[in-house]
Amino acid sequence: MEGYGLFLVLLVSALLLGFLSVLFALIWVFHYREGLSWDGGSAEFNWHPVLIITGFVFIQGIAIIVYRLPWTWKCSKLLIKFIHAGLNTIAMILAIVSLVAVFDFHNAKNIPNMYSLHSWIGLAAVIFYTLQLVLGFAVFLLPFAPVSLRASLMPIHIYSGLLIFATVIATALMGFTEKLIFALKNPAYSTSPPEAIFVNTLGLLILIFGALILWMATRPHWKRPPEQNSKIQQPNGGTPEGTEEESTMTDCSNTDKSDVEFNSEAAARKRNLKLDEVGQRSTM
Amino acid sequence: MEGYGLFLVLLVSALLLGFLSVLFALIWVFHYREGLSWDGGSAEFNWHPVLIITGFVFIQGIAIIVYRLPWTWKCSKLLIKFIHAGLNTIAMILAIVSLVAVFDFHNAKNIPNMYSLHSWIGLAAVIFYTLQLVLGFAVFLLPFAPVSLRASLMPIHIYSGLLIFATVIATALMGFTEKLIFALKNPAYSTSPPEAIFVNTLGLLILIFGALILWMATRPHWKRPPEQNSKIQQPNGGTPEGTEEESTMTDCSNTDKSDVEFNSEAAARKRNLKLDEVGQRSTM
Structure with a gap:
């Protein structure tokens, strides 16, 4: 692999940023907010950022670059496809559970659903992600699709995967913005209390995590070599x-x-x- | 050019979405808000979304795909580079003026600057965009950089250009979220008044505009052929x-x-x- 050292540095950095983002999400809800529970209150809402960051950002990011790990190039491509699909399935389940938590919280508190741009784009991202997963499973994992169909759909699969990933990160950043404005009243978000600085930093972490994943996923010389056998x-x-x-x-x-x-x-x-x-x- | 018809359809769609986004921004500030002026009030703030959408989203998007227009392939690459750099310079100037409008408005109203995640990422985007422009000018337009340096920096230039463009769109979506929460009080954003639906739709328009630009910019078969002479x-x-x-x-x-x-x-x-x-x- 050309530039193996640089790849390792970026991979370790991405993993660190990913873990740190999940850790920050947990500190946010446990230290600054009401923790986690499933009671229709704020602690149920808190599952939303935790599960989105864990599943829809971190696990999806790893699923994207799993083909790029050079020590998996000795494994069969089918196995790596199962790992790719499996990680994306876990991410999808966590994203759906995180949506249920928000709807449940909104309904319990009589807050309208689906009014914000964050909710519009976020729901669209979950729907397109699910479609992408089902189509990817049908075309690339099941053995029925002809080679020509796989070849013509692969660039679209790759592009839409990266687009959805970037959109998820953008939606998370909008979500942080919403939550900080709504939750921080005294002191207000505009006075930059510690929680505001902390969650802004979390936003930067997932933005840089996304940038690293997109860089690694789009370098042609880090692509998994074609299956020779x-x-x-x-x-x-x-x-x-x-x-x-x-x-x-x-x-x-x-x-x-x-x-x-x-x-x-x-x-x-x-x-x-x-x-x-x-x-x-x-x-x- | 392979798939010329599809390219034209996507180009026309992107142009329509871009124009529509600028039009929506103007309708937003003139119909729903206080219009435009430079008096330290809300009408000065309104320059911010108008100039960002016009310059930092629409013009930047066109600057990205200017090399892809097949009828420019007969022109010298130097000319297209000047157009690319010129459009990006216009976008940078509009982005900087739009920042001045916000800082001016904040200072006049005693609202703190730079507390929100939107402002952190937005300022970083303007700084990186300016750096990208200066470096691009020095390396790819001035005749001094050796070919090997150009070759090694080109993938980074392309990647960081697309990353900044995507980040600008994400930041605009955060900005819409902020503005709608702050500005819509009676009726509130959560009750989905016409302005909320209108600006959410504007958010979708620029998201789809960005997706089209990124698709066109990343198709290898739509790349400008190498300069033969x-x-x-x-x-x-x-x-x-x-x-x-x-x-x-x-x-x-x-x-x-x-x-x-x-x-x-x-x-x-x-x-x-x-x-x-x-x-x-x-x-x-």
């Missing part, structure tokens, strides 16, 4: 980007784990040879 | 992406305007031949 199944054709047939590997145990090398072409060639061997073994 | 100046070397030497053309008049063709490779080859001729003419 698929060529054994289709010996006459190259496999266009995103259209590889499933590997015959189902986990990482078929390859030699001690032999992780990331030194450019030599290592890639060596890896491809190994994958060829694996392909031959598993198709025997 | 630069090879005449450097006959021994290919020119890596983003590192082309300046064309010897200075405007679009040197090529045959009647001969605009966008039909894939044949047209590209034909265009390259013409560019070679132009290069020979202009270096004679």
Whole structure:
């Protein structure tokens, strides 16, 4: 992998920022607010930021870059697809539970639902995310879609995934703004009490987290190399980007784990040879 | 150009959404608010959304995709760079004037500056945008930077440009949220008066505008083809992406305007031949 050191630095930074964001969300609701419970009160509302930041920001971010982790390139692409889909499913469930918490809180307090721009864009993001997940499952995970359909939908899948992720972060920033204006009355948000500074900082953390994820996800030289042993199944054709047939590997145990090398072409060639061997073994 | 029809549809849609957003901003401040003036009152504040949407959203969006317009591919890259830099400079000036309007309004009304997450991220966006413009001018417009520096900075320039653009849209959405909560008291934002629905819709318009610009800017097959006649100046070397030497053309008049063709490779080859001729003419 070209620039492996830089990739590691960015990955560790993103993980740290992600963990820190979740930690900040927990400190926000436990130290500055009413904690967490499911009683129709403010402590039920508090599940909303905690679950959105944990699931819809952090876990979604990791799901986006899971293909980029070079030590997973020895695993079958199908396995990584399951991990990608699984993480996104967890994120979707947490996002939906977080919406239920807000609607429940609003209904208990007789606060109207769906009046704010935050709620409009946020609900749209959850709906598009669910659609993206269902379509991704049907086209890229189930074995029925033709290669040509996969190839034509892959750029749209990638673009809409990144767009939804960016929109989720924008929506979270709008949510922080709303909550700080509504919750901070005495002292007011405009007087910059500690909670205001703290949550503004949380906003910066998730913005930088998002920027790192988007950088890592859009570097062409950090892309997972095409599945080589698929060529054994289709010996006459190259496999266009995103259209590889499933590997015959189902986990990482078929390859030699001690032999992780990331030194450019030599290592890639060596890896491809190994994958060829694996392909031959598993198709025997 | 591959998919020229779709490109045109998206371009026209983006332009319509952009114009509509500026129109909505004007209707917002003239119909629902106090109009525009420079007197320290609310009408001075109103310059802020109008100039941000006009300059920092719409003009910046057009500046991003100006290289993608296929009818400019016959013009010299230097000319398009000047248009790109010029549009971004206009956007920067409008953004700075819009900040002055807000600071002026806050100071006149004794409202603290820079307390909100919107203001933190917004000011950071203006600062990074200015840095991006100055660095872009020094590296890509002035003739001093070596080709290797241009090549290594180009991916960062593109990524940070798109990131700043997305961040500006996110910040605008936070700004709408703030303004609607502060300005709508009787009836309140939560009761969804016409102004609330109107400005929420404006938020959706700029979000979709941004999504279209980002789609057009990130399709590899809609990229401006490399400047071919630069090879005449450097006959021994290919020119890596983003590192082309300046064309010897200075405007679009040197090529045959009647001969605009966008039909894939044949047209590209034909265009390259013409560019070679132009290069020979202009270096004679």
